[in-house]
Amino acid sequence: MRVILAEKPSVAQSIAAVLGVNQKRNGYLQGENDLVSWCIGHLIELAPPEIYDARYAKWRREDLPIVPSAWESVVSDGTKKQFSVLKDLLNRTDVDEVVCATDAGREGELIFRMVYEKTGCTKPVKRLWISSLEESAIREGFRSLKPGTAYDALYRAALCRAQADWLVGINGTRLYSRLYGTKLNVGRVMTPTLAMVVQREKEIAAFQVERFYTVQLSCGFPAQSGRIKTREEAERIRASCHCKKAAVKQIERRQKKEKPPKLYDLTALQRDANRIYGYTAQQTLDYAQTLYEKKLATYPRTDSRFLTHDLRDRLPALIECVAQVLPFASGLPLAVHTQQVIRDEKVSDHHAIIPTQNMTREALAQLPMGERSILTLLAVRLLTATGEPCETDEVTVTLDCEGHDFTAKGSTVRQMGYRMFEETFRGSLGSRERKEQEYPIPPLEIGQIVGPAVATIREGQTTPPKRYTDVEGIVASVDAKKGAKVEKGDALITVYPKDEIQIEILISEADLPTIRVGETVSIEFNWSMEHEDRQEGVITSISYINQTDENATGTTYKAYINFEPDENIRLGMTAIVYAQ
Numbered sequence: 001m002r003v004i005l006a007e008k009p010s011v012a013q014s015i016a017a018v019l020g021v022n023q024k025r026n027g028y029l030q031g032e033n034d035l036v037s038w039c040i041g042h043l044i045e046l047a048p049p050e051i052y053d054a055r056y057a058k059w060r061r062e063d064l065p066i067v068p069s070a071w072e073s074v075v076s077d078g079t080k081k082q083f084s085v086l087k088d089l090l091n092r093t094d095v096d097e098v099v100c101a102t103d104a105g106r107e108g109e110l111i112f113r114m115v116y117e118k119t120g121c122t123k124p125v126k127r128l129w130i131s132s133l134e135e136s137a138i139r140e141g142f143r144s145l146k147p148g149t150a151y152d153a154l155y156r157a158a159l160c161r162a163q164a165d166w167l168v169g170i171n172g173t174r175l176y177s178r179l180y181g182t183k184l185n186v187g188r189v190m191t192p193t194l195a196m197v198v199q200r201e202k203e204i205a206a207f208q209v210e211r212f213y214t215v216q217l218s219c220g221f222p223a224q225s226g227r228i229k230t231r232e233e234a235e236r237i238r239a240s241c242h243c244k245k246a247a248v249k250q251i252e253r254r255q256k257k258e259k260p261p262k263l264y265d266l267t268a269l270q271r272d273a274n275r276i277y278g279y280t281a282q283q284t285l286d287y288a289q290t291l292y293e294k295k296l297a298t299y300p301r302t303d304s305r306f307l308t309h310d311l312r313d314r315l316p317a318l319i320e321c322v323a324q325v326l327p328f329a330s331g332l333p334l335a336v337h338t339q340q341v342i343r344d345e346k347v348s349d350h351h352a353i354i355p356t357q358n359m360t361r362e363a364l365a366q367l368p369m370g371e372r373s374i375l376t377l378l379a380v381r382l383l384t385a386t387g388e389p390c391e392t393d394e395v396t397v398t399l400d401c402e403g404h405d406f407t408a409k410g411s412t413v414r415q416m417g418y419r420m421f422e423e424t425f426r427g428s429l430g431s432r433e434r435k436e437q438e439y440p441i442p443p444l445e446i447g448q449i450v451g452p453a454v455a456t457i458r459e460g461q462t463t464p465p466k467r468y469t470d471v472e473g474i475v476a477s478v479d480a481k482k483g484a485k486v487e488k489g490d491a492l493i494t495v496y497p498k499d500e501i502q503i504e505i506l507i508s509e510a511d512l513p514t515i516r517v518g519e520t521v522s523i524e525f526n527w528s529m530e531h532e533d534r535q536e537g538v539i540t541s542i543s544y545i546n547q548t549d550e551n552a553t554g555t556t557y558k559a560y561i562n563f564e565p566d567e568n569i570r571l572g573m574t575a576i577v578y579a580q
Contacts, residue, residue, distance in 0.1 A: 002097040003089050004036045004128075005115070007108055010293045011133065012038040015101055018138045027085030035089055039102065043079045043086070044114035046166050047072040061178045065171045071163065073114055083115070090121040100148055101128040105301055105349050109151055110158035127151055131299040131350050133292065134358060154349075164188055197468055207464035214460070215406070219246055219453035221441055223399050223406035231457070237404050238455045245451035246401035248444050256411075258390040260418040262305035263341055263352035264381050269300075269374070276429070277373050287374040288353065295358050297378055302350035306343040311351070315341075318357055319386055322379045325361050328424040335388045335417075355379050380425045387418030395441050401453060410441030503537060503561040505577050512557055515579060517542060522578040523563060537563035537577075
């Protein structure tokens with residue numbers, strides 16, 4: 001008989017189902033030859049200081065530093081019942097082998113070893129190392145069990161991390177709390193992170209705004225001067241160039257070949273999920289973990305962006321499956337370059353996060369929004385990472401107008417490659433993600449005369465460093481005044497994701513025929529009325545408003561405009577919208 005110890009009940013149930021272990025017991029499942037149980041996370045933790053010496057129950061500077069000569073552990077509060085179950089299982093006389101089936105990583109190894117040692121078990125250990133809970137992956141994992149000793153270094157690394165956290169947290173927190181007369185938490189990771197935030201706030205406070213100006217030329221295509229320090233100088237250049245012709249001074253052409261992106265590790269996935277959907281890092285991890293437990297994605301806690309060679313033969317079928325599931329990928333040509341994503345030497349514990357063969361259109365549709373979004377990101381990235389490179393022709397033109405240089409840049413796509421999937425995916429998001437507008441540059445030759453040009457001035461200003469946030473967005477309000485005392489959980493600032501900010505305009509029925517969804521409009525905000533500065537937006541939808549004002553006449557509609565807000569935008573601002 002062998003005991004198989006998983007990290008969570010859901011994982012234990014998946015393993016038990018594959019092995020045919022289906023008899024429910026109190027805290028475990030029993031089969032003919034296997035007993036399957038679970039840890040419920042960290043059952044065992046490092047002992048608090050007072051376990052080593054009763055005097056450590058009081059925080060005193062003279063007792064510091066506290067450095068155990070021999071480390072001790074205790075059963076975590078709330079898990080003693082399950083620990084008792086595991087202790088009985090591991091020490092049963094009919095059990096002759098233990099399988100560590102906790103998450104295949106540093107923390108999973110630590111969770112198992114601390115339970116194994118606390119129960120006093122000395123029976124031989126095998127290690128199950130899998131990155132997916134698919135039935136095929138579990139079966140293959142049990143056929144390839146390795147000796148538990150092969151992962152001793154991983155366990156020691158995890159234990160070292162835990163002990164370092166204990167030493168820094170216990171001693172640092174007690175020292176600074178006694179020095180300043182209030183509880184101040186110090187942590188190995190937390191405190192350096194706080195230092196980064198403080199340093200960034202100092203940089204923001206010391207920042208001095210600098211205004212600058214550029215002169216824009218419109219001569220069939222846009223061109224721009226370099227930054228000009230004063231409005232007077234900008235106005236002099238504008239007046240000199242307005243309605244004048246310009247000569248092509250220099251042309252630079254180059255072919256650019258952009259390689260497909262790498263597959264996702266956890267950090268890259270969290271970054272894109274935040275940028276596209278506004279999810280926090282923790283939300284993304286939770287969604288990815290759930291997808292793993294539902295057998296729809298591989299193990300999420302990975303720092304690798306490549307796969308191993310043993311997946312090479314299965315990849316084409318998986319890519320084909322993913323392409324059929326995503327509605328916006330239907331009909332697009334597939335390029336399956338598996339060699340781009342397979343690098344054994346770049347994989348340590350776990351390979352990159354990818355969908356599994358269990359991903360179907362029905363499974364995707366039934367998922368909650370957050371899980372569906374993350375699985376879609378994983379699927380799109382698999383298609384792009386194995387696709388063709390994107391090839392473009394880029395041109396940079398320098399114009400001379402009345403002795404002043406202006407630069408125009410443009411590009412032409414020769415081969416969309418992997419970007420074909422990115423563009424269709426971006427299209428499925430509506431205007432949530434908008435690319436910077438690109439202007440075509442007509443065929444030109446050095447010495448060619450263009451124009452006459454229309455010259456305008458654009459005003460800008462330097463911006464301070466951005467604050468560190470989970471969600472990149474626009475500050476809606478500052479909820480705490482400088483110097484005010486705040487409690488844990490108090491709001492400091494309110495931030496809205498950029499993609500969620502829209503302009504609403506009211507449209508009368510008479511004006512409705514002149515407004516169209518998809519139309520580009522110009523926007524002037526109340527802070528920029530004195531400047532020749534406009535932003536562009538796109539009308540994304542028009543809806544009917546049920547008019548409740550008895551004095552109103554006619555039918556009223558509301559149009560919604562998406563745009564790219566900058567640091568000057570605040571919620572509640574008024575704007576003037578100019579349609580074509």
